[in-house]
Amino acid sequence: MSTVPMDAGRNSASGAPGPTWRERLARISPILILAPSLAASFVYIFVFTIWTLYISLSNSSLLPSYGFIGLDNYVSLWSNRRWNIAYSNLFFFSAFYIVGAMGIGLLLAILIDQRVRGEAIWRTIFLYPLAVSFIVTGTVWSWLYNPTDGIQMLVRSLGWTHFNFALASDRSTAIYAIIITGIWQSSGFAMALFLAGLRSVDQDLIKAAQIDGASTFRTYRRVILPIISPIFLAVAVVQIQFAIKTFDLVAALTRGGPGISTTFPAIYVYDLMFQRGQIGEGAAAAMMMLAALAVVLVPYALFVVWRHRRESRP
């Protein structure tokens, strides 16, 4: 065993002269610097979440009020067909949007990783949609989907006079129009993250796999992709929160229509709170959005903790 005195650390703290003001400043300055943003995060996240939770249990209408009415707002919310559609739209959209954007992003990243010519150009092209706001994306794609002056019109003018492409104007397919547009917008972002991950993989591992006789496909599946699995998580988390607060994309693309077929929770919350003056029920809807996020993230967090515990065991 080493003979370093066990109380070496304590000595300096309880030692003869107290810490100088300079030492004190050094100890306290990180706290000082972090305090404002910590306080702001605390207020904006926890205080407002709790406040919203309370409002959702109150009889607030046009203005917040604090008469407790229990779960009435939730009951009324769930008895509304439009909310039910919005909530199931959210899950449907999120699943396809996240899987689609990650799948296409990963595919693009792997293709670019093959040392293609003009890599920087491809990267810029695929990343560009991210620089466009959802409002602009929604508006431009709403023109493309528009049967009278969009893609359908273009193809028909080329001679295919019976060509049909009116995704956004059919209530059963409008949700797919939103999914496709969402994927177009954010697969470049996924690609950029995946590409950075692929490039960070130790080249020796790839050489080792080559000598081991693994095909390119097997090398990606068994060696490279498992290594960059944390990036899948990062991309998924960013996109889940994109998906759940989806508002402007839908607002610009379909305005929740045709009918109520593409209503989303965020649009519904906005409607209740600021158009119809039902703040209590709006807050209840907002809490349900939080619950949707929790349904995904809480099990994941538990899984991470469990896996960490299992691996740190010898």
Next chain:
Amino acid sequence: MSSLNIRNLRKSFGAVEVLKGINIEARTGEFIALVGPSGCGKSTLLAMIAGLESVSEGEIRIGDRLVNSVAPKDRDIAMVFQSYALYPTMTVRENITFGMESRGVPKPQRDEAVKRVAALLQIEPLLKRKPGQLSGGQRQRVAMGRALVRDPKLFLFDEPLSNLDAKLRVDMRTEIKKLHHRVGKTTVYVTHDQVEAMTLASRIAVMHQGQVQQFDEPQVVYDRPANMFVAGFMGSPAMNFIPATLTTDAEGKPAVSFKATGGTAVLTLQDGISPGAAGRDVILGVRPEHIFRYSHELKASKKSIASVDAPVEMVEPTGAETIGLMRFGELEVTGRFDPDEAPRMGETITLGIDMSHACLFDPVTRNLI
């Protein structure tokens, strides 16, 4: 029968030629060390043998097969990387079996092979762990296990010990040597550490500036270095180079003379060496261990000892031996002394030089005479 044959191999990256006509051949079961300073091309050469770098010119044969354009997986080789290159997300067992899995070896056979290799390297308790949970030495073993499990024609090692601490490195070196004895596979081992090369190899290829400077057995490379680069690179502390002139001694035998501190020193060459006419400039190469404190008993027992007087400038005790720095005119000369007869700083010592081990080099071509 040779299991590796490299003929006139060249490699260029653009206009830069990094390998300039390499010729090396390894007999079956031989342990070849490629040694040289960084940037000499040794790692590029290994990557070319592995098939990870393309061949610009020349040929590589493994067994009797020309493999210039054969994919790495079809060359029947196994490689241990400097970084070990263990797959971080797989367990030790999966790391070892990944190659067999890729080649479609059935599971019972894979388990059998893992059992054999794990027993050989004593890594059975580690099979379920991930590389991140292993120490440096354990990772090294697993990396060797992954290579051994394949039973290839040729083993390639790329500086496998350079990431280990000094003590572990010596232990693993011994283990690699034992392992090679037991397995008996042809091995090519890249290192920048001349001690590793000396201890492990059956033959050493010393490389410098993209060329093989000398390719021979370790003791020959050490005793009769082909040129001044090899002489200076192999051995630590390095060989002393003393500019001198050929002459004859009092008895008329061939000798070298140079300016020492107290006047001109004349050292008689070993019998049988006739390096050329008197007056020719040469460089005398003497290893530090062939310089010691002169005594008449030594002279009586060994005729080839010459003596020189020199002031001692610096003394560095290392425990087992003491390194002394002596001044020969404008030169500093290193000697390795027994601690019992170590010189003291400031003393003027009479040095004995064992001329039977001295080398002479041409000052222009820098080659051994």
